[in-house]
Amino acid sequence: QIADGKITITKDVPGFVVDQSYPTDTIDRIGGAEPLEFRKSVAEMLVGNPLEAIKLLTPIIKNQKFSAAIPGNFWVEAMRLNMLANALAGRASEVDKIALDMNQTAKKEAAGDSTADLARMIASPINPKPDARAKDLSKFVNDLHSAELNGIALFLAADVLLKAHKDDEALDIFISASSLYPTAGPSVVAACEFRTADLILRLNR
Secondary structure (H helix, E strand, O other): OEEOOEEEOOOOOOOOOOOOEEEHHHOOOOOOOOOHHHHHHHHHHHOOOHHHHHHHHHHHHHHHHHHOOOOOOOHHHHHHHHHHHHHHOOOHHHHHHHHHHHHHHOHHHHOOOOHHHHHHHHHOOOOOOHHHHHHHHHHHOOOOOOHHHHHHHHHHHHHHHHHOOOHHHHHHHHHHHHHHOOOOOHHHHHHHHHHHHHHHHHHOO
């Protein structure tokens, strides 16, 4: 358990004593499985519920901020996802606030992160027309970004086309997203594959 500037051993772990505590500034890296709220929040975003995603992420952001400078922390990832959720909710000003807070609080951990670029593209599209917006989101994708960000960008590009009734074009992008970025995370891959299956049946392809 991590709280109040220290980590406390709460379970039997070889080499440690239960209830033994260590100051967080002596910790080289935080380990362990990521919070389930991460994949749940991505799923909420991709099914059109960004406000629910924000609700899931808020407790982690609040409780884990003190660990932001420690490698492997969960606060930075929660902030990245929160940035995307706010962008999808149309809160462009919040995106900038979150990006600033992340860079000031965890400068080293946030260095080189491109989530803010995608979030700003989502919240304030240069061209709101479906074809142009889908093209811009697709252009965001490159090897410098994480598989998750690339997968989300492609999903959103396809979703824009789907809502514009350009089913064939949307299907091609959904297929590309899950095949090119199979490590984008279970929520992203599952969402792309679900849309792919639905369109294949609908278009008889």
